[in-house]
Structures are given as C-alpha cells and as structure tokens.
Amino acid sequence: MNNNLTLIVILGIVVMLGLMLGVLLAVFFNFRKKRQHRKALESLKEQQQNQLIEAAIRSEETERHRIAETLHDEVGAILSSAKLHLLGIKQVSLDEKDKKLHEKGAGLLNQVIQKVRGISHNLHSNILKEFGLNEAIRHFLQQVTGGTMIKAETRLDERYISVSAETDISLYRIIQELLNNTLKYAKATQIMIRSILQEGQLRLTITHNGNGLSQSEFETFSFQQEGLGLKNIRNRILLLKGSILYSKSPEESSIQITLPVQIKPVLDAKD
Amino acid sequence: MYSFYKKIFTWAEVWPLAVALIVYLFYKQRDGGISIIIRLLGISLLLHFIATYISQYNYRVPEPFKNNNILYNLLMFLKPLMIGTYLLRLKQLQQYKYLRVVFFLFILFTLFNFVFLGSLFVFSTYMVLAESAVLLIFTLTFFLDAVIDDDIPLPLNHPAYYICVAISILESINLFIYIFLFPIFYTNYEFAMLAIKIIGVAHIIYGLTLAAGLYANREKRRFFQPIVLHE
Numbered sequence: 001m002n003n004n005l006t007l008i009v010i011l012g013i014v015v016m017l018g019l020m021l022g023v024l025l026a027v028f029f030n031f032r033k034k035r036q037h038r039k040a041l042e043s044l045k046e047q048q049q050n051q052l053i054e055a056a057i058r059s060e061e062t063e064r065h066r067i068a069e070t071l072h073d074e075v076g077a078i079l080s081s082a083k084l085h086l087l088g089i090k091q092v093s094l095d096e097k098d099k100k101l102h103e104k105g106a107g108l109l110n111q112v113i114q115k116v117r118g119i120s121h122n123l124h125s126n127i128l129k130e131f132g133l134n135e136a137i138r139h140f141l142q143q144v145t146g147g148t149m150i151k152a153e154t155r156l157d158e159r160y161i162s163v164s165a166e167t168d169i170s171l172y173r174i175i176q177e178l179l180n181n182t183l184k185y186a187k188a189t190q191i192m193i194r195s196i197l198q199e200g201q202l203r204l205t206i207t208h209n210g211n212g213l214s215q216s217e218f219e220t221f222s223f224q225q226e227g228l229g230l231k232n233i234r235n236r237i238l239l240l241k242g243s244i245l246y247s248k249s250p251e252e253s254s255i256q257i258t259l260p261v262q263i264k265p266v267l268d269a270k271d
Numbered sequence: 272m273y274s275f276y277k278k279i280f281t282w283a284e285v286w287p288l289a290v291a292l293i294v295y296l297f298y299k300q301r302d303g304g305i306s307i308i309i310r311l312l313g314i315s316l317l318l319h320f321i322a323t324y325i326s327q328y329n330y331r332v333p334e335p336f337k338n339n340n341i342l343y344n345l346l347m348f349l350k351p352l353m354i355g356t357y358l359l360r361l362k363q364l365q366q367y368k369y370l371r372v373v374f375f376l377f378i379l380f381t382l383f384n385f386v387f388l389g390s391l392f393v394f395s396t397y398m399v400l401a402e403s404a405v406l407l408i409f410t411l412t413f414f415l416d417a418v419i420d421d422d423i424p425l426p427l428n429h430p431a432y433y434i435c436v437a438i439s440i441l442e443s444i445n446l447f448i449y450i451f452l453f454p455i456f457y458t459n460y461e462f463a464m465l466a467i468k469i470i471g472v473a474h475i476i477y478g479l480t481l482a483a484g485l486y487a488n489r490e491k492r493r494f495f496q497p498i499v500l501h502e
Contacts, residue, residue, distance in 0.1 A: 005454055005459065009451050009455065012447030016442075016446060017443050017444065023414045026418055030417070031427060
C-alpha cells in the first residue's frame with residue numbers, strides 16, 4: 001500500500017509532465033514550421049511580383065521599340081519624302097514672299113525630321129546596344145542639355161561592363177526619367193552624373209542645383225497614381241535588386257542609385 | 272547555507288510571486304488584459320504569505336487563526352476563476368464555447384462542494400481535482416489552438432504562453448501530490464516531505480515563469496528611464 005501510493009504519485013507526476021512537455025514541444029515545432037512556411041510564401045510572392053514587373057517592363061520596352069521603328073521607318077520616310085518634294089520646287093518661279101514661305105517650310109520640316117529622329121533614337125536605345133551604358137548616358141545628357149544654358153558634366157567609371165542588356169536598358173531608362181524630371185520639375189541649371197564601382201556595386205549619382213525631391217517625397221509620389229514615371233523607376237530598381245536614395249539641401253539635390261554589378265578585371269600591362 | 276536553502280524552500284510559494292510583482296512594478300506592461308493576472312499575483316502573494324507564516328510560526332498565531340486551509344481553498348477557487356477569465360478574453364479562445372461551460376460548471380461545483388461536501392476549513396481534495404482539471408483544460412485548449420490554427424495567432428513572446436506554461440507545469444506536478452498528500456503523510460513520511468519540496472520547486476518555476484512573461488511583455492521602464500539628450 002505504502003509503495004503503491006508513492007509509485008502512483010511519482011508515475012502521475014512523470015506522466016503529466018511528459019504530456020505537458022510533449023504539448024509544449026508540439027507547439028514549438030509547429031511554430032517553427034509555420035514560420036518557415038510563411039517565409040517561403042513571402043519569397044514566392046516576391047518572386048511572382050518581380051516576374052510581373054519584369055513582364056511589364058519587357059512589354060513597355062517592346063512597345064517603345066515598335067513606336068521607335070514606326071517613327072523612324074514610316075514617319076521619318078514620309079517626312080524625308082516630303083522634304084525631297086519641297087526641295088524639288090523651282091525657286092526661280094517663286095516671288096519673294098513665296099520664297100520666304102518655302103524657306104520657312106523647309107526649315108520647319110528639317111526641325112520635325114530631327115525631332116522624330118531624336119525621339120526614335122531615345123525610344124530605341126540603339127546607342128546603348130552599340131556603345132554601352134556610359135556612352136548612352138553621355139549622349140542622352142548632351143541631347144537634352146545641348147543648345148541650352150544648362151551646364152552638364154559626366155564622370156563615369158569606365159570599368160563598368162554590362163551585366164545584361166536588360167539591366168543596362170533599365171538603368172538607362174531610369175537615368176532618362178530622372179534627367180527629364182530634373183529638367184522639367186527641379187529646373188536645374190547645373191547637372192553632374194557620376195558613377196563609381198566599389199565592392200561589386202555600381203553607385204550612380206545625379207547631382208544638380210535644382211529643387212529636387214527628398215526621399216519621403218519620392219516614396220509618397222511613387223505610390224500615387226499620377227506618379228507613373230517614379231513608379232517605373234521604383235519597379236525597375238526593385239527588379240535590379242538595387243536601391244535609390246534621394247537627398248536635398250538648399251544648395252543642391254542628389255539622387256543615388258546603387259546596384260550589384262560585375263567589375264571588369266584590370267588587365268596587366270605586360271599582357 | 273543549509274538554513275538559506277531551507278528558507279528558500281519554506282517560502283517557495285511566496286518569493287517567486289514577489290519576483291513577478293517586482294518585475295511588474297519596474298516595467299509598464301504592453302498588453303492591457305494582463306491586469307487580472309497582476310491582481311491574481313497580488314492576492315496569491317498575500318494569501319501564500321499568510322498561509323506560510325501560519326504553518327511556520329503556528330505557535331505565534333492566535334488560536335482562531337491557526338488553520339490555513341481556508342486560504343488554500345480560496346486560492347484553489349480564485350486561480351481558475353482569474354486565469355480562466357484572462358484566457359476567455361483572448362480572441363482565439365472565444366470560439367471554444369465549451370470553455371465557458373467548464374468555467375460555469377467550476378463555479379457551480381465550488382459552491383456545491385463547500386455547501387454539501389466539505390467545509391471551507393478543511394483542505395478539499397475535490398477542489399484540487401476541479402482546479403487542476405479546469406486549468407489543464409484551458410491551457411491545453413490554448414496550446415492545441417496554437418497548433419491547429421493555420422496562422423500564427425499570437426507571437427511566442429506573448430504573456431499568455433508564459434502564463435499557460437507556468438500553470439500547466441504547476442498543475443501537472445501538484446495534482447497527484449495534493450490528491451495523495453495526506454495518505455502519504457501517514458504511510459511514507461519521508462516521501463511526503465520530498466513531495467512538499469517538489470511542490471516548492473513547482474511554485475518556484477510557476478512564479479519565475481510568470482516573471483519572465485511579465486518581462487517579455489514589458490513596454491517601458493517605470494523608473495530610471497534612460498535620459499535622451501535632444502540637440
């Protein structure tokens with residue numbers, strides 16, 4: 001009786017504690033499993049989101065190419081033909097007034113042809129494919145600031161090599177959008193584009209003396225429906241697994257883009 | 272040294288609760304629902320202190336107050352009542368209607384027990400059983416809900432986990448000891464003394480786990496806040 005009672009108590013405690021321990025372990029492992037499952041789900045969601053952004057960007061790029069080709073091959077050809085016809089008019093038979101009108105018309109037509117060619121090149125990014133990102137940035141900056149009072153300068157790291165055509169196009173489009181915004185909204189008169197490769201990262205900085213955005217303004221505008229350009233920038237940065245940082249001070253504003261890239265190996269002089 | 276250890280075990284039902292309350296005094300709590308547990312801690316500390324004092328210094332206590340069973344009976348009623356209320360207020364346990372039935376039946380049983388089965392001045396084994404059963408049903412339901420729920424209902428540092436762990440350990444150990452404590456005293460005195468020490472250990476685990484829960488649930492310090500220098 002004595003021993004039985006002791007045994008019952010001991011067994012009771014052991015069984016109850018064992019059961020409780022089992023339940024606690026089940027809760028703990030179940031939590032770990034749920035957390036892992038949630039992480040996997042989040043990663044899948046992110047992957048799907050990236051795929052969607054990629055598809056949207058790709059279709060936008062295809063559309064840009066289509067418009068560029070139409071402008072260049074069809075509109076450009078018609079305009080050139082119109083110019084040819086206009087130049088075909090014998091000026092001898094025209095009086096002074098008509099001569100002036102003819103000259104004016106020819107001048108305007110030339111301007112339109114130049115504009116169409118410019119738009120077509122911008123949309124098509126041929127220069128990017130042929131000469132690389134640095135040259136394309138320099139060319140675009142020259143194009144948008146050339147013939148104006150804007151002072152533009154570039155200091156680009158030549159060690160940069162293209163990771164992929166898509167990355168370069170995305171980066172180029174981001175720069176295009178940022179420069180357009182800088183000229184249109186910030187009213188900058190001095191622009192400097194710098195790039196530097198450091199620790200497997202490309203850091204591209206646009207500095208200007210205009211009234212730029214702060215990081216919080218960028219976040220706000222890029223989530224608004226009207227901010228399509230900024231939204232595109234955000235999506236492209238997200239896809240490139242990079243980051244963008246806006247900063248402003250009374251003297252100058254800057255936009256810094258950082259993304260992971262490859263660095264071209266420096267060749268030995270003996271080679 | 273032996274005397275120190277002896278005191279630790281003698282007052283094992285008191286000082287761990289005091290530690291938990293000190294943690295509460297030092298740290299403001301995040302979860303507002305915890306206030307009922309704080310009240311339970313305060314009442315338990317007071318009742319356990321008086322009960323331990325009566326048992327240890329029985330010769331100093333006037334004759335009408337020498338019986339501390341009423342205090343334990345009161346605690347056996349209050350603990351399921353207050354912890355049950357706390358757990359029933361949790362969103363994820365509100366779907367289990369049987370918990371309300373169990374809670375209601377426990378109150379009825381307590382009344383029935385002290386009116387018909389036994390006196391308030393006699394340690395009630397039935398109340399031990401009822402208290403443990405109710406608390407174990409509540410804590411097991413809480414844990415099983417955490418397992419079967421597809422989502423993570425509460426973060427692991429939520430005080431409800433600490434409270435349920437503390438309660439389930441205390442009840443798992445104490446249930447069989449309290450049921451057979453008096454028969455063991457008459458048949459195996461040495462084991463009975465060991466069992467009392469085990470009860471002490473269970474109370475230490477209980478109090479310190481609650482203290483850890485209150486610490487995990489802290490929002491900010493009440494005193495000695497770090498000074499933040501503004502520019």
